Amino acid sequence: MDEETRYEAVRSRDARFDGEFFFAVETTGIYCRPSCPAVTPKRKNVRYYTTAAAAQTSGFRACRRCRPDAVPGSAxxxxxxxxxxxxxxxxxxxxxxxxxxxxxxxxxxxxxxxxxxxxxxxxxxxxxxxxxxxxxxxxxxxxxxTDxxxxxxxxxxxxxxxxxxxxxxxxxxxxxxxxxxxAAPRRGAARATPAAGIPLRLAHRGPYRADAVFDLLAHEAVTGVEEVSGERGARTYRRTLRLPYGTGIVAVQEAHHDATTGPGTGSATEAVHRGGWLDARLHLTDLRDLTTAVQRLRRLFDLDADPYAVDERLGADPRLAPLVAARPGLRSPGTADPDEFAMRALVGRAGAERLVERYGKLLDAPCGGLTHTFPAPAELAAEQGAPGALAAALADGSLRLDAGADRDDAEAALRALPGVDARTAAVIRMRALGDPDVAVPGGPEPVLDAWRPWRSYALRHLALAGS
Missing domain, CATH: 1.10.10.60 (Homeodomain-like)
Known part of the structure; x- marks a missing residue:
C-alpha cells in the first residue's frame, strides 16, 4: 500500500485495515488504528507504521479512544x-x-x-x-x-x-x-478476580462465520479435554490448555458481537464493515501464560484472518463464488495445541480419547466435563507404532510444530514418519501450523492454483458445500 491508499483508509475510517498498519499524528504524539473515530488529521502530519511496536519505538503513545493495541493481528x-x-x-x-x-x-x-x-x-x-x-x-x-x-x-x-x-x-x-x-471502560460489571477468570474480547476483522467454526469444534471435541454446550447460535466452547508455565481452562462464546450494533444484531453485510469480537473467559494456574494462551486461541479460531482478501480471491472463481456469497467470512480454524492436533489427526477422535484416559493429566479441580489436559508428547512416547513414533519425534525436537516452525521442513519430517500419509501430513500442516494455503490430496475436487494463497479456505467452502 502506498501512502495515498493508506491516507484514504484513514480518512474513510476503514476497519478493513485495522492491524494491517497503524498511523501516528506528529502534532499530537498519538498513534491509532485506521478506523479511529477521531477527527482525521492533516495528511502532512501523518506517519505510517507496520506495527504498533514501531510507532511506540518512534515515541508515539496509544490512542485511548480507538485502542490500537487491541486490533487483530496482520494476516x-x-x-x-x-x-x-x-x-x-x-x-x-x-x-x-x-x-x-x-x-x-x-x-x-x-x-x-x-x-x-x-x-x-x-x-x-x-x-x-x-x-x-x-x-x-x-x-x-x-x-x-482484574483487581x-x-x-x-x-x-x-x-x-x-x-x-x-x-x-x-x-x-x-x-x-x-x-x-x-x-480509566477502564465501565460495562456494568465488576472487575474479575483470578478465581472468576479473566474476561477477554477476542477481536476479529470483518465478518466471522462462528457457526461453521463451532460446528467443526463440536464434531471434533475430545471428551475430557473439550466440550461444546448450548443451542446453535449461542453455544459455548470450553477446553483445557497445556501451557508453558501451567494449565488453563477457556470458555469462548459463539454469539457474534458487532463493534457498533452489539450482540448478534448486525447483518452479514453490515458486519463486513464493522468487525467485532468473540467473548471469552480464561482461567489460568499461572498468569504468565496469558499472552501465550490468547495467541493460541486466536490461531484456533483464525481471528487474524483477512476475510476481505480471502473472499475477493475465492469469490472470483465461478465454482466458489456462490459458496463465498453464502458464507462470507468463513474461517479456516487452527488449533490451540499443535502437538495435540498432530496426534489427534493420526489416531482419530476415539483414539485421542483413549490416549487422554490413559495418559492425560488430571486437573486439580475438574470443571464440568473438563477433567484432563491432553498428554504431552513425552508422555506418549511409550505408545507402540505410528503414535509412539510421532510422539518421540515431537518430544526430541526432530519434528517441530510450534508457531515459528518451517512448514516445509515440518511436512517433510511428518512424511518420513511411519503411518503418516500425504493427506494426514497436509491436514496437520493446515491446522497445526496454521497454513492458509494447503492443498489436501485425496479430496473430492481438485484444488486449483488460482485459489492461492487461500487454498485452505477454499477447501473449507467445498467441505461445507458437500456436507
Whole structure:
C-alpha cells in the first residue's frame, strides 16, 4: 500500500485495515488504528507504521479512544513463511518473554544480530520492542479487567521488574498503571478476580462465520479435554490448555458481537464493515501464560484472518463464488495445541480419547466435563507404532510444530514418519501450523492454483458445500 491508499483508509475510517498498519499524528504524539473515530488529521502530519511496536519505538503513545493495541493481528504473518513471518508468530506465542532474543534466534536458525536486523529493516522495530508492545497490551488487559495487585500484573505480563513495567506503561499509554486502571471502560460489571477468570474480547476483522467454526469444534471435541454446550447460535466452547508455565481452562462464546450494533444484531453485510469480537473467559494456574494462551486461541479460531482478501480471491472463481456469497467470512480454524492436533489427526477422535484416559493429566479441580489436559508428547512416547513414533519425534525436537516452525521442513519430517500419509501430513500442516494455503490430496475436487494463497479456505467452502 502506498501512502495515498493508506491516507484514504484513514480518512474513510476503514476497519478493513485495522492491524494491517497503524498511523501516528506528529502534532499530537498519538498513534491509532485506521478506523479511529477521531477527527482525521492533516495528511502532512501523518506517519505510517507496520506495527504498533514501531510507532511506540518512534515515541508515539496509544490512542485511548480507538485502542490500537487491541486490533487483530496482520494476516501477513500467517501467510508468510520467511524469517520475519515466523519470528512474528513466535513473538506472539511469547518466545522472547520465555527464552529471550537468543532463544528466538536459535529457533529461527539465525544469529540474534541477523534477526534484529531483518525485523528492524522491515517492521521498524526489533524483537525486544515487539515483545515489549505485546507485554504492554497484556498488562493493560489485566489492569482493566482484574483487581490483581499491580506488582503481580507486572510479572504476569512478562516484565523483568516493576520499574520496567511502570516506565513502559507510561511510555505507551501516557498514564501510570494506577491511572490506566482507573480509566477502564465501565460495562456494568465488576472487575474479575483470578478465581472468576479473566474476561477477554477476542477481536476479529470483518465478518466471522462462528457457526461453521463451532460446528467443526463440536464434531471434533475430545471428551475430557473439550466440550461444546448450548443451542446453535449461542453455544459455548470450553477446553483445557497445556501451557508453558501451567494449565488453563477457556470458555469462548459463539454469539457474534458487532463493534457498533452489539450482540448478534448486525447483518452479514453490515458486519463486513464493522468487525467485532468473540467473548471469552480464561482461567489460568499461572498468569504468565496469558499472552501465550490468547495467541493460541486466536490461531484456533483464525481471528487474524483477512476475510476481505480471502473472499475477493475465492469469490472470483465461478465454482466458489456462490459458496463465498453464502458464507462470507468463513474461517479456516487452527488449533490451540499443535502437538495435540498432530496426534489427534493420526489416531482419530476415539483414539485421542483413549490416549487422554490413559495418559492425560488430571486437573486439580475438574470443571464440568473438563477433567484432563491432553498428554504431552513425552508422555506418549511409550505408545507402540505410528503414535509412539510421532510422539518421540515431537518430544526430541526432530519434528517441530510450534508457531515459528518451517512448514516445509515440518511436512517433510511428518512424511518420513511411519503411518503418516500425504493427506494426514497436509491436514496437520493446515491446522497445526496454521497454513492458509494447503492443498489436501485425496479430496473430492481438485484444488486449483488460482485459489492461492487461500487454498485452505477454499477447501473449507467445498467441505461445507458437500456436507
Amino acid at each position: 501477513d504473518w500467517n501467510v508468510r513463511a520467511d524469517v520475519v513471518g515466523r519470528a512474528m508468530r513466535m513473538i506472539g506465542d511469547g518466545v522472547v518473554d520465555r527464552e529471550g532474543v537468543p532463544g528466538l534466534a536459535v529457533r529461527l536458525g539465525y544469529s540474534a544480530r541477523q534477526v534484529q536486523r531483518q525485523l528492524t529493516a522491515e517492521l521498524g522495530a526489533g524483537p525486544v520492542a515487539l515483545a515489549r508492545a505485546q507485554r504492554a497490551h497484556t498488562a493493560r488487559v489485566l489492569l482493566q479487567t 490483581l495487585p499491580v506488582t503481580e500484573i507486572a510479572f504476569a505480563a512478562g516484565f523483568a521488574s516493576v520499574r520496567q513495567f511502570n516506565d513502559t506503561i507510561k511510555a505507551v499509554y501516557a498514564l501510570t498503571p494506577t491511572a490506566l486502571r482507573a
